[in-house]
Amino acid sequence: CSNFQKLLKSNDVDLKYKAALEYYEKEDYYRANQLLEQVMPLMTGREEAEKARFYYANTHYKQREYMLSAFQFRTFYETYPRSEMAEEAMFLQAKSLYNDSPDFEQDQTSTVTAMESIQEFLVRYPNSQFATEANKMFDDLSAKLDKKAFESARLYYRVRNYKSAVVAFTNFLRENASSPYSEEASYLRIDAQYRYAVDSVPNKQEERFMEAVDFYQAFIDQYPDSRFLRNAEQVYTSTQSELDKIKKNNPSNS
């Protein structure tokens, strides 16, 4: 222990830097990080400063301190845009943000930031060796946002607030038309609309059942082989019989 403590207290920049590199090679990222943090400000303008900064950022990354590593990698590639390591730094910055992105149930501000960084990376280095991984990361994050939007809409369905569920599913379908959840959302919208109509006052029912029919037709056009087809058809049959009943009770209306 004492050796590291001595190094920490030493005033010799070069010695500290050398020791930091040794710790880094030995994958003792915590100690490397401590030393680099001390020497970095005193090394600006020297040739080694570039490497020191990259290593410093990477020690945060390796210790899973993604917030810090994202910031440090950004500082790196903004300071040394021509560096050979700039591409990797930019990728690791995006990856730090990617790793830091929370579960879909929490606030997604950092997910959006991560997606922006990935896009920025792909625009600057379209032929990068990391491009495949970056694309996959982007798809993951975008799927996460889709899931969040879908689950928020489905919450209203779950708490049986069918009117709100219909509005929320409609918004979801409009904004995430190509999402993997669209099919389910489209089906649930029919079901929610049907249940909403069932609970409605008699003079609004016909209009609302008709709306369910519209939703069903939109669903069938878009997903002719859906796995929800059977369920959707059942709702459609129920809707038809409800409409029949309404027509029988009010022959004058039609």
Next chain:
Amino acid sequence: SQVLNNRTQSNTIDYAQPQQYRIGGIEFTGIKFLDPTALTGIIGLKVGDEITVPGEDISRAIQKLWDQGLLGDIEVYVTRIEGNQIFLNFDLKERPRLSRFEFNGINKSQQDALREKINLIRGRTVTDAVLNQTRNVIRKYYAEKSYLNAKINIVQRPDSLIPNSVVLNIDIDRGDKVKIAEINFEGNEAFTDKKLRRQLKKTKEKRLYKLFTSSKFQRSEYENDKQLLLDFYNSEGYRDAIIVSDSVYNVSPDRLGIRIVVDEGNRYYYRNITWNGNYLYDDDYLTRLLGINKGDVYNKQELDKRLNYNPGNIDVSALYQNDGYLFFNIDPVEMTVEGDSIDIEMRVSEGPQATISKVTVTGNTKTSDHVVLREIRTLPGQKYSRDDLIRSRNELANLGYFDPETIGLNPMPNPEEGTVDINYTVTERPNDQISLSGGWGGPIGAVGTVGLALNNFSTRKLFKLSEWRPLPSGDGQRLSLNVQANGRYYQSYSFSFTEPWLGGRKRNALTASVFKTVRRDPREELDSRLNVDGAALSLGRTLNWPDNYFQLSHSLSYNRYTLRNFNLFGGFNNGTSNNISLNTTLARVSIDNPTFPRRGSNLSLSLNLTPPYSLFSDKRNNFEYIEFNKWMLDASFFMNLAGNLVLNTRAHFGFLNSYSSKTAIGPFERFRLGGNGLMGGANFFVGTEYIGLRGYDDESVINNSDPTLINTGGIAYNKFVLEARQLISPNPGATIYGLAFLEAGNSFGSYDRYDPFKLYRSGGVGVRIFMAAFGLLGFDYGWRFDDVPGRPDMKRGQFHFMIGQQIR
């Protein structure tokens, strides 16, 4: 100019015609310590790069060098041009770098505060600008603390350890605190100097008798206060009032004076108020709602409040905005000003009704979306309503997971489609409480407590280690564990779990809890012990009728008391006693904030029943199966008097009965009144209702005829409280408020002695601190007005310490 031409160069750079060149070479001159390779890396230019001269590339290179903070001067020369090859020369001036800085003449905490504020970065160069900036920051820091004559001297000396580096010694002599000796006004006729001085909230004169008033001079607060002075004039109808001039002058080295010259102008009054553009409501109705009459003093502030937002009271906008008219707009226009009378026309634009489209939450870094969204009352497809928005804010605040003072409501209207998206922003705050305490005292010796209360737990994430941060949280479940032990005498274990939305569909809260306590008395020769074990299950739900603030909950609980040679009550030393009871509570809770409620009320009626054994069998031992029915009524109202001053009025009643007149009321579940209301007496493990009455000894207030039950408690009680609360610090980490109270209560041993007007009264003051990690702590001083019979030596004034939120 960007690129300087070398004097010896023949073909000059023409600034009117930027040209493309290829870099033929870059050289750095004037550097002593810096490394040219590193500098090339920084400037982002390489030999062979295509650049435009003059152009962006060189500016960017200069900027990048400058950003390093190492150089005092940067000049770029063109050494020569050969064909389309350009040779650049960066002539740099190095500056010494900062290696360390030290403060002298001030204490450690101020040093730390200044270190936060000043922007000295080690490794950067020291320039005059940096020094000046540092000096200004320090001067400003002390000026805000009213040290207007602070002297700052910054000394540079070379650092012997690192070449080309300097150490800064910052010497500070903050001098004397400057206070305000006098504040004078000129030109004021309508109001006295004294009245005007009172309007300056943070700028006050130094007076010996004003012990708690700060008389510091702070420039920013002073500017604020001048605006407050004008606001005051405006609110009194003097809408032309201006401050003609004001001056701050030295009276003595540590005292200054302020002179403010005002021109009051005329006082104005309302004359005719007319309405235009209103189709939904007629003029009379709107005028009545506005509540401003002809002849009232003109007050723009009050008018805006009554039109746009008047917390707690109705305003004109609320009328429209609670019915979906989000795009509603009202513009009061002064039509004519004649003498001192003003005619106003209200230009109303009602607009279409807006439907809510999307509802989103941001800022929930810990709590799951569905936990937040399910509390929100603005639902997609509904008409927009401002009341629902505010109600949602209160519901979110009441969850306790977020800082109630920073909950943001952002309606984002989309006029083309007639819809509105609503975004709620929240800030998470810590709400898990961990308590670890130990103590030594009294006859029982050492006591240790370990408690853990997780208020936003998630059982779903319990087996997903990756979601632990640092504990599985975010689903709004509550889990609490408590262990209290004193080796020889006493042990207690309790556990409880709550799921607020059982099944995820409705607000059905399920709580399950178990506890066990063991008490022994090792001083007795016989083995003497009392075990109390219990379990309870409760289910609560929100009702929609009569309104959706109502809650109904049922709970079933079972407690078993096992005694061995333990003298609990006369004639009952050995055996088992069972208490099975069903509790039903109907409550209405509409408070706006759980830690410091400003408005709303909290009403609760509860009934606690055991099966009526005595009606079926007369052989029952009164102790074997405990039998009673208990009624409790609690009412608490909050009223915002002004700003952060709140009046809390409370009334509490409790009655304990038996099922038939033949059975006496047993010793269980009785009321014990007095003191801080915390459990702490000799029988605290037996079902007993402890109710505080400040100013009296703990559990002392009892009005009983039967001497054997004098220590058991009463069978009926009532208590009334009037409490004024002033919020001192709204900081969510430590919310502090002060209070002054008057209260009265009594507990009665039998119904023939019950008299709701025979009360023991007291008054006093106190303070409450809510800390997220500890819960609520309180300290009160109570003074009793009445004597309790049989307690001649009770102190008149008493301090009370309290832990936790008290309902009664």
